[in-house]
Amino acid sequence: MLTVAPGVSFEVELGSGASTGYTWELLEPHEHIALIGTSFRQPAAATVGDGGTQVFELQAQSPGHHLLHFVRKRRWEAQAIDSRVIEVNAV
Incomplete structure:
Protein backbone atom coordinates (compact mmCIF):
# COMPACT_ATOMS: atom_id res chain seq x y z
CA MET A 1 0.00 0.00 0.00
CA LEU A 2 1.23 3.47 -0.85
CA THR A 3 0.56 6.30 1.58
CA VAL A 4 0.46 9.67 -0.16
CA ALA A 5 -0.63 13.22 0.54
CA PRO A 6 -3.53 14.68 -1.47
CA GLY A 7 -2.30 17.25 -4.00
CA VAL A 8 1.26 15.83 -4.09
CA SER A 9 2.36 13.77 -7.08
CA PHE A 10 3.63 10.21 -6.59
CA GLU A 11 4.88 7.41 -8.83
CA VAL A 12 3.88 3.81 -9.43
CA GLU A 13 6.66 1.76 -11.05
CA LEU A 14 5.96 -1.52 -12.87
CA GLY A 15 8.57 -3.74 -14.54
CA SER A 16 8.14 -3.72 -18.30
CA GLY A 17 9.68 -4.95 -21.53
CA ALA A 18 8.42 -2.26 -23.89
CA SER A 19 10.31 -3.69 -26.89
CA THR A 20 7.97 -6.73 -26.78
CA GLY A 21 4.93 -4.53 -27.40
CA TYR A 22 3.55 -5.22 -23.92
CA THR A 23 2.94 -2.12 -21.85
CA TRP A 24 1.06 -1.33 -18.67
CA GLU A 25 -2.19 0.62 -18.79
CA LEU A 26 -4.23 2.18 -16.01
CA LEU A 27 -7.54 0.42 -16.63
CA GLU A 28 -10.06 3.12 -15.98
CA PRO A 29 -9.93 6.81 -15.19
CA HIS A 30 -10.04 7.18 -11.44
CA GLU A 31 -12.35 9.71 -9.85
CA HIS A 32 -9.96 10.57 -6.99
CA ILE A 33 -6.53 10.03 -8.55
CA ALA A 34 -5.35 11.91 -11.63
CA LEU A 35 -2.91 10.46 -14.16
CA ILE A 36 -0.30 13.14 -14.84
CA GLY A 37 1.84 11.14 -17.27
CA THR A 38 3.79 7.98 -18.02
CA SER A 39 7.40 7.26 -18.95
CA PHE A 40 9.78 4.34 -19.46
CA ARG A 41 13.10 4.09 -17.63
CA GLN A 42 16.00 1.76 -18.32
CA PRO A 43 19.21 1.27 -16.37
CA ALA A 44 22.19 3.24 -17.70
CA ALA A 45 23.89 0.01 -18.84
CA ALA A 46 20.83 -1.27 -20.73
CA THR A 47 21.17 -2.43 -24.31
CA VAL A 48 18.59 -2.54 -27.10
CA GLY A 49 15.74 -4.87 -26.14
CA ASP A 50 16.45 -4.86 -22.40
CA PHE A 56 3.05 6.30 -13.88
CA GLU A 57 3.03 9.77 -12.34
CA LEU A 58 -0.21 10.26 -10.41
CA GLN A 59 -1.77 12.69 -7.95
CA ALA A 60 -4.41 12.00 -5.32
CA GLN A 61 -7.20 14.55 -5.65
CA SER A 62 -8.89 13.76 -2.34
CA PRO A 63 -8.24 11.82 0.87
CA GLY A 64 -9.31 8.21 1.16
CA HIS A 65 -8.47 4.62 0.33
CA HIS A 66 -8.28 4.02 -3.43
CA LEU A 67 -7.54 1.05 -5.69
CA LEU A 68 -5.71 1.47 -9.00
CA HIS A 69 -6.09 -1.35 -11.56
CA PHE A 70 -3.30 -1.84 -14.08
CA VAL A 71 -3.14 -4.38 -16.92
CA ARG A 72 -0.20 -5.39 -19.09
CA LYS A 73 -1.05 -6.07 -22.72
CA ARG A 74 -0.38 -5.15 -26.30
CA ARG A 75 -2.51 -2.20 -27.39
CA TRP A 76 -4.05 -4.14 -30.27
CA GLU A 77 -4.97 -7.16 -28.16
CA ALA A 78 -7.98 -7.42 -25.87
CA GLN A 79 -6.52 -10.00 -23.45
CA ALA A 80 -4.10 -8.86 -20.74
CA ILE A 81 -1.19 -11.13 -19.79
CA ASP A 82 -0.78 -9.64 -16.30
CA SER A 83 -2.57 -7.34 -13.89
CA ARG A 84 -1.79 -5.46 -10.71
CA VAL A 85 -3.92 -3.70 -8.13
CA ILE A 86 -2.17 -0.93 -6.22
CA GLU A 87 -3.72 0.31 -2.99
CA VAL A 88 -3.31 4.02 -2.32
CA ASN A 89 -4.09 5.62 1.02
CA ALA A 90 -4.30 9.40 0.65
CA VAL A 91 -4.07 11.14 4.01
Missing part, protein backbone atom coordinates in the same frame (compact mmCIF):
# COMPACT_ATOMS: atom_id res chain seq x y z
CA GLY A 51 13.53 -4.42 -20.05
CA GLY A 52 13.02 -1.50 -17.76
CA THR A 53 10.40 0.18 -15.65
CA GLN A 54 7.19 1.84 -16.75
CA VAL A 55 6.48 4.79 -14.49
Whole structure:
Protein backbone atom coordinates (compact mmCIF):
# COMPACT_ATOMS: atom_id res chain seq x y z
CA MET A 1 0.00 0.00 0.00
CA LEU A 2 1.23 3.47 -0.85
CA THR A 3 0.56 6.30 1.58
CA VAL A 4 0.46 9.67 -0.16
CA ALA A 5 -0.63 13.22 0.54
CA PRO A 6 -3.53 14.68 -1.47
CA GLY A 7 -2.30 17.25 -4.00
CA VAL A 8 1.26 15.83 -4.09
CA SER A 9 2.36 13.77 -7.08
CA PHE A 10 3.63 10.21 -6.59
CA GLU A 11 4.88 7.41 -8.83
CA VAL A 12 3.88 3.81 -9.43
CA GLU A 13 6.66 1.76 -11.05
CA LEU A 14 5.96 -1.52 -12.87
CA GLY A 15 8.57 -3.74 -14.54
CA SER A 16 8.14 -3.72 -18.30
CA GLY A 17 9.68 -4.95 -21.53
CA ALA A 18 8.42 -2.26 -23.89
CA SER A 19 10.31 -3.69 -26.89
CA THR A 20 7.97 -6.73 -26.78
CA GLY A 21 4.93 -4.53 -27.40
CA TYR A 22 3.55 -5.22 -23.92
CA THR A 23 2.94 -2.12 -21.85
CA TRP A 24 1.06 -1.33 -18.67
CA GLU A 25 -2.19 0.62 -18.79
CA LEU A 26 -4.23 2.18 -16.01
CA LEU A 27 -7.54 0.42 -16.63
CA GLU A 28 -10.06 3.12 -15.98
CA PRO A 29 -9.93 6.81 -15.19
CA HIS A 30 -10.04 7.18 -11.44
CA GLU A 31 -12.35 9.71 -9.85
CA HIS A 32 -9.96 10.57 -6.99
CA ILE A 33 -6.53 10.03 -8.55
CA ALA A 34 -5.35 11.91 -11.63
CA LEU A 35 -2.91 10.46 -14.16
CA ILE A 36 -0.30 13.14 -14.84
CA GLY A 37 1.84 11.14 -17.27
CA THR A 38 3.79 7.98 -18.02
CA SER A 39 7.40 7.26 -18.95
CA PHE A 40 9.78 4.34 -19.46
CA ARG A 41 13.10 4.09 -17.63
CA GLN A 42 16.00 1.76 -18.32
CA PRO A 43 19.21 1.27 -16.37
CA ALA A 44 22.19 3.24 -17.70
CA ALA A 45 23.89 0.01 -18.84
CA ALA A 46 20.83 -1.27 -20.73
CA THR A 47 21.17 -2.43 -24.31
CA VAL A 48 18.59 -2.54 -27.10
CA GLY A 49 15.74 -4.87 -26.14
CA ASP A 50 16.45 -4.86 -22.40
CA GLY A 51 13.53 -4.42 -20.05
CA GLY A 52 13.02 -1.50 -17.76
CA THR A 53 10.40 0.18 -15.65
CA GLN A 54 7.19 1.84 -16.75
CA VAL A 55 6.48 4.79 -14.49
CA PHE A 56 3.05 6.30 -13.88
CA GLU A 57 3.03 9.77 -12.34
CA LEU A 58 -0.21 10.26 -10.41
CA GLN A 59 -1.77 12.69 -7.95
CA ALA A 60 -4.41 12.00 -5.32
CA GLN A 61 -7.20 14.55 -5.65
CA SER A 62 -8.89 13.76 -2.34
CA PRO A 63 -8.24 11.82 0.87
CA GLY A 64 -9.31 8.21 1.16
CA HIS A 65 -8.47 4.62 0.33
CA HIS A 66 -8.28 4.02 -3.43
CA LEU A 67 -7.54 1.05 -5.69
CA LEU A 68 -5.71 1.47 -9.00
CA HIS A 69 -6.09 -1.35 -11.56
CA PHE A 70 -3.30 -1.84 -14.08
CA VAL A 71 -3.14 -4.38 -16.92
CA ARG A 72 -0.20 -5.39 -19.09
CA LYS A 73 -1.05 -6.07 -22.72
CA ARG A 74 -0.38 -5.15 -26.30
CA ARG A 75 -2.51 -2.20 -27.39
CA TRP A 76 -4.05 -4.14 -30.27
CA GLU A 77 -4.97 -7.16 -28.16
CA ALA A 78 -7.98 -7.42 -25.87
CA GLN A 79 -6.52 -10.00 -23.45
CA ALA A 80 -4.10 -8.86 -20.74
CA ILE A 81 -1.19 -11.13 -19.79
CA ASP A 82 -0.78 -9.64 -16.30
CA SER A 83 -2.57 -7.34 -13.89
CA ARG A 84 -1.79 -5.46 -10.71
CA VAL A 85 -3.92 -3.70 -8.13
CA ILE A 86 -2.17 -0.93 -6.22
CA GLU A 87 -3.72 0.31 -2.99
CA VAL A 88 -3.31 4.02 -2.32
CA ASN A 89 -4.09 5.62 1.02
CA ALA A 90 -4.30 9.40 0.65
CA VAL A 91 -4.07 11.14 4.01
